[in-house]
Every structure is written in structure tokens, then in C-alpha cells.
Amino acid sequence: MGVSREYLIQRTLLLFAVVLGVVIIVFIITRIIPAHPELLWAGPHATLKQIEEARKELMLDKPIYVQLYYYLINFFKGNWGVSWRTHRPVFDDIINYLPATLELVTVAFIIAIVVGIPLGVLAAIKRGSWIDAVIRVLSVTGASVPVFWLAMIAQLIFSSKLGWLPGFKRVDEIVVLETGFRKITGFILLDSLIERNWAVFIDALKHIILPSLVLSVYPMGLSARMTRALMIEVLNEQHFRASIAWGIPKRTALFKYALKNVIAPVIASLGLSFGYTLVGAYLVELIFNWPGLGYYTAMALLSYDYPAIIGSITFVAIFYTVINMIVDIIHAAIDPRVKL
Amino acid sequence: MKHKVLEVNDLTIIYRTLEGNVHAVDDVSFSIEKGESLCLVGESGSGKSTIALAIMRALPPNAKILRGEIILNGKDLLRMDEKEFSKIRGKELSIIFQDPAASFNPLFTVGETISDVLKYKLGINDKKKIKEIALRALKEAGLPDVERVYNSYPHELSGGMLQRASIAIAISVNPSLLIADEPTTMLDVTLQAQILETLKDLKDRLGLSILFVTHNLGVAAFICDKTLIVYAGRALEYGSTEEILKRPLHPYTRKLLKSVPRIGAKREKLPFIPGSLPDLRNPPRGCIFAPRCEEAREICFKVRPKMLEYHPGHYVACHKYSEGNWG
């Protein structure tokens, strides 16, 4: 595997261009919307004079390009502004809310890969059988059901009606308080493992099951479908038939040789679908009251919190670009023909 | 009598398609003795690969073997369950393919592939021992710098080197029969000759039995003791290669001989004979070659000629050679 300096430079430039583009677009859009964020900044009982001062403070009286100029300068210095709603630095807010989202998305992707890829392989091997038919129907359905609908249904059935699993929040606060759980990284599952706080770990696990399962449905369907299609292709390749003819047992030929040809492209397509999954995560977070970035962004949107809106959207863009860079690197690690 | 490694009797295979059944192989018989090589010669579409795949039990799912036996070392491969055959596949029976570049999984080094074959087929688990055997086989197949080849990915090696690597895989298990389906057609001419040279050398030294598929009688002349001429799924002539080249009997063989491309000639063209293969979904009633045969008479279009021994050990299926038919 080789990652060349050209690749890193090229990707860094791309990242820079993406960020610049996203910031400008989102900035202009937020300023065009006729809202009065100075009212929010000044608070509910502000006088006219205070509101006027707030306008000045937020530089809303300046032309839009001046605002953009100052915003960009500060942005690249790491100062993403102060949230008009929480009155805390946007960057800190994002870092604060990020682990909840990352944890949710990571668990969802793990479920999607661990279940989706074997299902795809099974469908390919049993091509044309009823097993194949069932898996295909499920994967197409999974990739087309709206995630917010699924989230609400899952919550309604498994939490409200049956009461099997909690339907809100990441963890039960009482458990946290009783066991003296402290935050280390912000990933509750990880932190509770580090602290060997099993009560919190199990409680957090219970909380994450429903939302992560709901969120995993789309990437699971996608990876099952992709795996099936690619696997069928590989099974028809000369090299697969050669490996069988040369006497490599079918199981090894399938799960060691053929599967490796499938993994890289499936991961690549999951990477590309990451943006979509993140949108799904936002909706799931809202419905499950999951205190992550989606929740934060939604609150920002509802309260015209410009710096928070721009900050969180730009963050997602950066995130997306980095994820795809990682996908490239994984691809290069699997496929010796790919040089980055 | 010598020990027969392979005996194919009355093999008949069809492919089921939406447009009807393709009669790809019809009543073909031949045999290979220990240390002997036999060439299946015929133009494209004559069913050579179908025969080879049937022996490997690797026919596509739409193929169906209607009749016949394939007997390897006394056991009928067609009446064996999958478990029993999986012991034979890649051990008593190995194969090299036409396209060496496509025969290797691009994500694994040549060494990984060959090691896995050895691990499962020879039942060796000692990594060092496996590598030793693998390197020896690679050397045997005429590769220089075997250590580098062992550690290379397929895309880092040339077609010729990969074909030698697949020869190494095939011979490393000491097969009773090696099947080679046009192993040199995809290579450029100088390489072709070298690879043939290597195969011939291995055959002589290791006493390999080989089933060689080619559409080039020149190749057959170089490497094969016996030749079976197939056309549109049927065997037309069978005998020692020398005899067939010296005294070709069937009109089709004669045509083939006239259009033999030499090994090492600039480009290997398909033999040119006017007309084309008959529609295998609806083969003609009499002799399959009659529509293209200049010497064909009435009987050729009506009655299918039988394989007859014209000279000792030299068989031909043509009415010309059966008494009374040719007046």
C-alpha cells in the first residue's frame, strides 16, 4: 500500500475547496432568509435600543460580503463564532455533540456491514432460490423505506407499546448519577468500558439498539445489494473458477478469495452513501431525542442560529470528505493495483 | 497394455438455451495412456472446451451430459458424488487455462494462491515446507527469480510468467492428468513456443499425461502423441499425430492441414475453410461436415458415418472409407 505525497496534497486542497465552497454557500443562504436573529441574541425582553445594538454586534448592519469576509477570516483561524442560542463557541458545541452522533453512526455501520455483507454473499451463492428472493426484497425495501418513518414505528412498537427497549436519550441519567460515571471521550459505550462501569455500559447499549438498528437499515440494504451483485460477478470470473479447479476448497475460495474482491467496492459505496446516512442520523436523533449533532443542527435551524448552522453544516462537509479519503486508503490497502 | 489414465466413452453434452438445445458434444470417445499427450483439435465452437470442462466437472449450469462415461484411473467421474470428486479435483486432475492473466485473483500474490493449493491438496500445514515446494514448482515451470514471482501480485507479472505460474500450480500436485485448454493462444508467438517447449519438457521428464486443446495442428504436431479432430461437437478423425499428419484421411483434416499456421509464425490465424459451422441447435442429419465438404455425395447428407478403424490405430468417420458406400 502506498499513499503518495501528491495524493495527500491533492486531498488537502480538495478539502480546502470543499470547505470554502460550503461556507460561502451556506453563509449566503442563511443571510438571504428573512429572519431576525438579533431578536434571539438580545433575548425576549429586549428594548428597541438593545436590539439595535445587537444588530451592530452581530454585524447585521454591514453588507453581506463584509460579513462573509470577516466570517471566513475567523473561520480559518478556528474561530467559528458564538452560537446565538447557546452563547458558547460553535466549535466547542460541535465537539461536544459529536461523540453521540459518531457512536450512533459507527454502531449502525457495524451492524450494516456485519449483517449486510453475509446476506449479500448468501443471496449470491443461493442465486435464484427463495432465500435469494427474500434477501433481495428485504434489501430493496430497506434501502427505500424512509428512515424517520421507520424510527417512529420502531419507537412506537418496541418502546412505547412493548416496553422492551428505551426510546429516548443515550443513557438513563439516574444510572449515571448512581454509579458516578464520568465522561472521558464522550463515547458512552467506550467510556463505560474504560471505567468498567457495567451498569452504564448495559444501559447505554440498551439505549443505542433501537436508533442504531433503524439507522443501519439503509446501509445494510445497500451493502447486501452491492455484495450480491459483485459476488455474482466474481463467481463468474475465470480466477474464481480457476481457484476451484486447482483444488482450493469451495469455502476458502468463497470467503477468502472471492469475498476480498467484494469488500473494497462495498466499503467505497458505503462511504459514498455516508452523507445520506448522516442525514438519516439527524432525523433519528430528533425522534429518539439523541443529543448529537443532528439534534444540535435541528435546534440551530429552528432558532435561526446562523453561526451554529454554518458551523455544523461545514463540519459535516469536512467529515464527509475525510471519510471518503479513509475509504480511498482502505481501498488501496486491499487492492494492490490501486496506488494513491 | 499400458495403463489408461483417462477414458472418455460416447460423451454427449448439450447446452440448454432459450432458443433450443445446443448439441455441443455428440458421441465423442478417446483415451489417454500414462505419459501420453492427446490433442483435441478443431476450429472455434467445435466443443473442445466443453469436453475439457466436462472432465473437470466444471460445466456451466445450463449444460447437461446426456450420455457417456469419463473414466479417470478406473473411476467414472460422472458417477461420483461431489465429496469424492473434490478429492480428485486439483490433485489427480489439474488444469491450465487459456488466459493466464484472468486465472489469478488480482488481490492475492501468486505465492498465496499456490500455497493454498498445496496446503489443501497435499495436506501440508508447515508454511516453510509449502513455500519450498512452491518455489521448486515455479522453477520447474521455467521461471527465473522464483522468490520475486512468489511475492508478486498478478498485475506485476507478464502473461508468459503467469502462464508458467499456473503450470507450476498444476504440476505441483503431481496430477495424473493435466488439462491444458489453449494455454498459449493469448500469448505472443515467441512466448508460445517457449511455453510449449516447457510443457513438452515436463511431459518427458515427469511422465505427465496431458489433454491439450488447440485449434492449431502445428501445435499438436509439436506436443501431442495422439490427436482427435473434432468438428461441431463430433469426432471426425482419431489416431497418432504422426499418422494423421502424414496420412490425413478426413476431408476436414486435409483442409485443416493446408491452413496450418506454423508455431512462431507472425500471427496465428484461424484455419480458413469456406463456409461455417452448422447450427448446433439443429445439426444436419448425415455427416456433420457434409455441407462444407467438396467431396460430399448423397449418402453424406443422409447417413451419419461411423468411426471406423481404417489403419491400425487410425480411425475416421467418413463414408469415403467404408466399402460399398463410395461407388
Ligand SMILES: Nc1ncnc2c1ncn2[C@@H]1O[C@H](COP(=O)(O)OP(=O)(O)OP(=O)(O)O)[C@@H](O)[C@H]1O
Ligand atoms: N454456456 C453455454 N450456453 C450455450 N451454449 C454454449 C455455452 N458454452 C458453449 N456453448 C456453445 O457450445 C459450442 C461449443 O463451445 P466450446 O466452447 O466447447 O467450443 P471450443 O471448441 O472450445 O471453441 P473455442 O476454440 O472458441 O474455445 C459452441 O457452439 C458454443 O456456442
Ligand SMILES: [Mg+2]
Ligand atoms: Mg474453448
